[in-house]
Amino acid sequence: MAAVPVAGPAVIDARVVETITRHLESLRGTVEGGELYGLISRVLRKHRRLGNITGECLSELHGQLEAYANDPVTLPGMRIRARLLQQHISPYLPDFDDPSPSPAYASERLPEPPGGFEDAPIIEEVTLGLPAATPPAAEAPNEAPLEGVIERPSEQSEQSTAERTEKYQALLRSEKDAWQAIYGTVKDYHKLKQAWMKSLDELARQRDALEDKLLKTSEHLSVLEAERDKLRTDLEKTRTEAAKRPRLLPTPRASRANxxxxxxxxxxxxxxxxxxxxxxxxxxxxxxxxxxxxxxxxxxxxxxxxxxxxxxxxxxxxxxxxxxxxxxxxxxxxxxxxxxxxxxxxxxxxxxxxxxxxxxxxxxxxxxxxxxxxxxxxxxxxxxxxxxxxxxxxxxxxxxxxxxxxxxxxxxxxxxx
The missing domain is CATH 3.30.70.270 (Reverse transcriptase/Diguanylate cyclase domain)
Structure with missing residues (x-):
């Protein structure tokens, strides 16, 4: 695997830079990915000012991603994205132990770069900050080894290449599993959304039915009130006429006792x-x-x-x-x-x-x-x-x-x- 030499004590493989660039492109301009985008951008901008991307930069980025993924308030999808990027850069970390997350992130999230994420051209800086990969030299024709010169064994280089290939395949499988998990979550969300919309439609139908019943009941009550007023008027009229009419008491036909x-x-x-x-x-x-x-x-x-x-x-x-x-x-x-x-x-x-x-x-x-x-x-x-x-x-x-x-x-x- 070709390695890109950069200024500093470490050598960074161009593939990890492409991976970071791809993640930044996918996070740019999204609402849920804005915080993770700003975190990666700040780390890269910091080391861009000090020089080019080095192993120390990857170590700090790995620690920041670890703290971000462990934060309980972080969105689940963004945690998975942070873990994926961690797995991509883990094989390229220096041999010394990973530094712990910076105190600034552990206690409080760093402020966003002024002007928004679009104002910080991080991707261009990362791409331009790396020296162009030197094209491989044309293979020299096989020359006969000089007598008395012992060839340097290449077993260690072949073993390192095999390990890197195996790690890369593991990363691909891990990323595939993560995307499948995200797809399953989104699929479940769509199912819940459809069930919720169906419930809303049913509630809307029930509401319309209740409104119809209420309207009919109101009309019936209006009719009853009109009839009640009419009966009350007739009763008052009857009482008035009865009060005006003299009471006639007939004389008993037979005299009572005494x-x-x-x-x-x-x-x-x-x-x-x-x-x-x-x-x-x-x-x-x-x-x-x-x-x-x-x-x-x-x-x-x-x-x-x-x-x-x-x-x-x-x-x-x-x-x-x-x-x-x-x-x-x-x-x-x-x-x-x-x-x-x-x-x-x-x-x-x-x-x-x-x-x-x-x-x-x-x-x-x-x-x-x-x-x-x-x-x-x-x-x-x-x-x-x-x-x-x-x-x-x-x-x-x-x-x-x-x-x-x-x-x-x-x-x-x-x-x-």
Missing amino acids: GRTGALPRREAFVREVETEIKRIKRSGSSLALGLIAIEGLERVAEEHGAEASEAVLRCYAVEILSNFRAYDRVALYDRDLYAVMFPDTRKDGAQRALEKAHKRATETHVAHEGRSFPLPPFVGVLVLYAAGEDVAAFVARADDALARARESGQTGIVPA
């Missing part, structure tokens, strides 16, 4: 119930409210529509108005046109609301009598609360006095006691 009162207890029985309730609340400490209701204008109804019309008014109050109180509230016919309501275990505000509801219902009610309809006469009402220590007579008398004052005032509705 005639006009609708079978309500009278005053005496009611007072006894109040007395019993007072005894109970003295033990329990509960509250007790008593309300009195007086129908106004009952005589005028009798004058205008007859006596039976007034009886119809009393039945209407007993059946339609006073029957809407709670089941445990006690209602009684207190006098001819008076009613009494006892609210056990009820505070004043609760009893007040109950009487106001009854008054509102009475003002909205009409009575039908003998083919004619007239509004139900309103009432005036009072409400008193039981005071501790008060007997039943005083309690009832206080309610009677409050009702008398309310009727004298000429007011209707619930008058504060």
Whole structure:
């Protein structure tokens, strides 16, 4: 194998220079190979300034490549490229031990040459820095050996050539295996990419299907909202018409028990119930409210529509108005046109609301009598609360006095006691 003599203590084979040049050409201008390209360029530029490429340059380059390949953050493909270049230059290293990686690279990557990789014409410098190989001299014709001169044996040269050839073949096989590994990695990457693209297509189809369903659902919801608004409008209209329409209550065909009162207890029985309730609340400490209701204008109804019309008014109050109180509230016919309501275990505000509801219902009610309809006469009402220590007579008398004052005032509705 022909060797190219260079200035310096070592002789470099031209083949290793071609290998380094080929690697630099393949790394030039690539994003992933920029760092490795800069590393090789810096080493070559350094020794180019000192002279030509020597064995010391190859030793330093070998150490830098070793540190680069051992760096965990280096890309796997670039590690393989560094190892390949190491194997190419290993046979041409000097006999002394390989120097360890320079501290500058071990601790921190050297800065890139200014102006980018393209601005540093490393390949041209390497190529031009080597002296041109001297063409082999023409073989001299075989001359007969001189007598008495012993020829120098060439066994060592032949053995060195065989070893170099064997190492070169091993390098070729190693490079082939490395490229096959890279190709396998790229092939696996393409398979993964195809699977990923297929998954993306499937996700896109599912997204389109969901968008269609969402659009249909939105349209259906819009229809339902329109129907809901229409139903709400119809309901409000019906309620408004019902509120404006008078309530007609037909007169019962057959008189109920106790005639006009609708079978309500009278005053005496009611007072006894109040007395019993007072005894109970003295033990329990509960509250007790008593309300009195007086129908106004009952005589005028009798004058205008007859006596039976007034009886119809009393039945209407007993059946339609006073029957809407709670089941445990006690209602009684207190006098001819008076009613009494006892609210056990009820505070004043609760009893007040109950009487106001009854008054509102009475003002909205009409009575039908003998083919004619007239509004139900309103009432005036009072409400008193039981005071501790008060007997039943005083309690009832206080309610009677409050009702008398309310009727004298000429007011209707619930008058504060």
